[in-house]
Amino acid sequence: MQLLVFLLKRLGWMLITVWVVFTLSFFLMRAIPGGPLNGERVLSESVRAQLEQRYNLDDPLFVQYTTHLWNTICFDFGPSYKLQDFTVNEVLAQGFPVSAALGILGMTFALLLGMTAGVVSAVCRTSIYDFSFMLLATLGIAIPSFVLASMAIVLFVFYFQFFPAAGWGELKQIVLPAMCLGAPFAGYIARLTRTGMLEILSNDYIRTAYAKGLSTRTVILRHALRGSILPVVSYLGPACAGILTGSLVLEKIFAIPGMGSHFIEAALQRDFTLGMGALLTYTVLLYVMNTLVDLSYSIIDPRVVLE
């Protein structure tokens, strides 16, 4: 019951958020100079009039707003202005899985690497491992992903020739972008895990576990790890947002046809409908991810109460 109320509440807030985002961006998009029908080659008067009619751009702004809002409620984002052969729904349907695949791989990489490094650093505190892992983590956080990507390309594409330079369609093409995407998050996660672990390890119940004669491995993996990943879990929400925005840049560098590419191009080309579609998808996605993180937090730690 409590869960249901929690989910309904979240849903309600999400709808309000989406509406606010929709309204704000609808009017902001139209407030900036330029429009979807502007091109290097200027349209003749009659062609412009016809195209405005085709896309309902000749209606008063408020009518456009209500029409667009109603269509959005019906999950119809309309035709893309700049990809005339597609509707926005089709573009998103093609772009979303690509970004999702990239994001999931990046996140998996970040979690695996970060948590391993964090645990090792905490257990072997002040050792050379601890020192070097934490140095790497700091570097990972400090270096922007596009710099990292450029270095990775020079190293692994031109010098060692392990991976292709860019593109999408093969497994080995995903590796570099996913690693570059995950690296800063791996850094954060490593630090969070290390701090959490150190705190847990000083607890009485860990001493008890050792006193019972359990091996270090069992103590760490079964008793300490669970408590120490709580900060990591709560970090996953912001991390999802970071992965989403981080992939905007990386998708361009690695020529990946994901949501980020569509979103940036839509903004630059004033493709209002596609921009709106991508923006709302991002909003919903972030909201859902945050809700899931809250849910899983309460599962891991029973003391947390959802409200």
Place this chain on the structure above:
Amino acid sequence: MIVIQCPLLISVRSNIFRRWVSKLVRKFFPLLILLALLGAVVWAVSMGTLPRADFVFNNGAEIKTMDPAQATGSPEGRVINALFEGLLRSLPAGEPDELGRIPMKPVARGMADRFTVHADGTVYRFHIREDARWTNGDPVTATDFAWSWMRFLHPETASEYNYQLFYVRGAEKFNAVQLAVGDKVEVELADRETPELFPRGTIRRGILRELILPLPTEGTAETDVADDVAAISGKAIFIVEFQTESGNTSAKETIAYAVSADGSLAGIDELKQTYTGDFPLADIQPCKHVLYDFNEVGIQVLSPQDLEVTLNSATAFFPELVAFYPLHPVHRGCVEQYGARRFTKAEHIVTNGPFRLKERRIRDRIRLIKNEQYWNAAEVELDSIDVMSIQSETTSLNMYLTGQLDWDTTPPNAMLPILKKRDDFVSTPFLASYFYRINTAKPPLNHPLVRRALNLAIDKRSIVDNVVKGGQTPADSFVPPGMNGYQGYQGSGQNVKRARELLAEAGYPNGKGLPQIEILYNTADSHRDIAEVIQQDWKKNLGINVVLRNLEWGSYLDSLQTGDYMVARSGWIGDYPDPNTFLDMFVTDGPNNQTSWGNVKYDNNIKMAKREADPAARMQLFVEAETILMEEQAIMPIYFYVSKNMVQPNIQGFYANLQDIHPLHLIKIRREGSATHDAISEDTN
């Protein structure tokens, strides 16, 4: 869902069973997450993989559409030229010039296997080859072209390039709905099945007997022409007389129509009041369109194989236009069945070119495969092509350097000094100009002497040699050199002394009293570097203070169009090798003019050149026009572009040319050990 619900219910009501479930969930939750992640990774990895095509190239931007009638731009052109084929095809023909460029000529090696020109160059008869086939097996006929061109010209299609066919008799009248009383018209009744254009509703053909317009302009023959906007938005009443045949008797029927997009006739009540004629307007019928009868337009189907095109006047470059991709035909059945947007889907599209569409991934690639039905399929060597749309120039170059691309169309400018030393860098001057527009409405730039002084003070040679460094040539004229029979305006190059004199003559000795000038450019390092040189030149040579303003592309275009600039960086790529494609731009109030500049003599020359049949006299008209443009200095040419292509050494059939057009069906891959052969001789005979 259940898994998540249980532990929470527990926290409210505690009983042993639920606590046990909760414990279980907590225990397996990390495992579950791990499994979910693993599943997601497997799914992510299994995302459709596609092996490399025979030939892969970067097309630059993602194409806007594959519909020939809607497309503009060279990336679109590359794809549409591979998928579709017009009556003629521009192919390399003849000997290379001194720069190694092979001229491109529109020849009858497209859908037409021959064409003849009659009546002093105003009538073209095209004969379509018997073995021309659509990919669904239908023969390609003259009717396909007539229908496709009708669609291209139809106002609702809103084709940006539609003016390319305005040289055809009656075409502009049809497109712009310029109707006069007595014209034959076609009325599209309001009975379309879908709101989409094509299929159209029922078409009735009759004669326009009366035209009622909102403005009090009726009465005189000259002004009795419907304004296209009025017709579209339903502000006019058309009284049309039809000849109806029933059995042996023929009767006349007259109906009043109003054009209405949605069937409502709200806008015309006022019009009815002003009408003083005797035709009863009691029941005006809504209709979709009243257009000039397309049967009257100079596009006539003589037989399934023969198409006759009648022009307004002899137009020397008409074959170039016929070979240009917007005039490529589309399959009527396909368009009518699936509608304007969906007919371009890989599973629907019917094409007639050397390649067919296999798959399209948005902002990734377009996979083309060889069309075995193509009339000349024997000579098409590539079985598959990947047309990549990689936005980042650096990424694209990386992919080329690591062998992922065979042809890179967008090497970054910053790399040109290094790249141009390589053998696989193919670069020649082509039909494109880099220039600065001057807003002649803004003082002090409204003074021609000031504009000329500004132009003379720029060291264009230094810009080309020290800034762009890609082998471009400094420009003193707007039209790039190299077009047959056109000797453009000859400028004097930099002349600081003369520039100072002119400025003094204009009333600003040593730049005194001259307000600050602002240079607008779209955000890019290459444009900024040039703008900085010009800023220095003007400051140093003329004592003018210059500020730079950069805007992102969309805002920059908006500033240009609204005239919110003083001096703005611009570029123009010619559509066909004729001065008209450049000079046509700057006629008074032309949509692409954007400088507020206008000159009656200039306009006149351009208009006369459209009608002039004698090539030499025509070119003379253009030279005069360009001289006016340059002496009034509405624009400042900076340099002529060079084409930039990186082409792998094992690629053959790639010819440098003036238009930077590279037909994909001529491209061959030299396999190891196979003898090199000259592909030109067999492809263009």
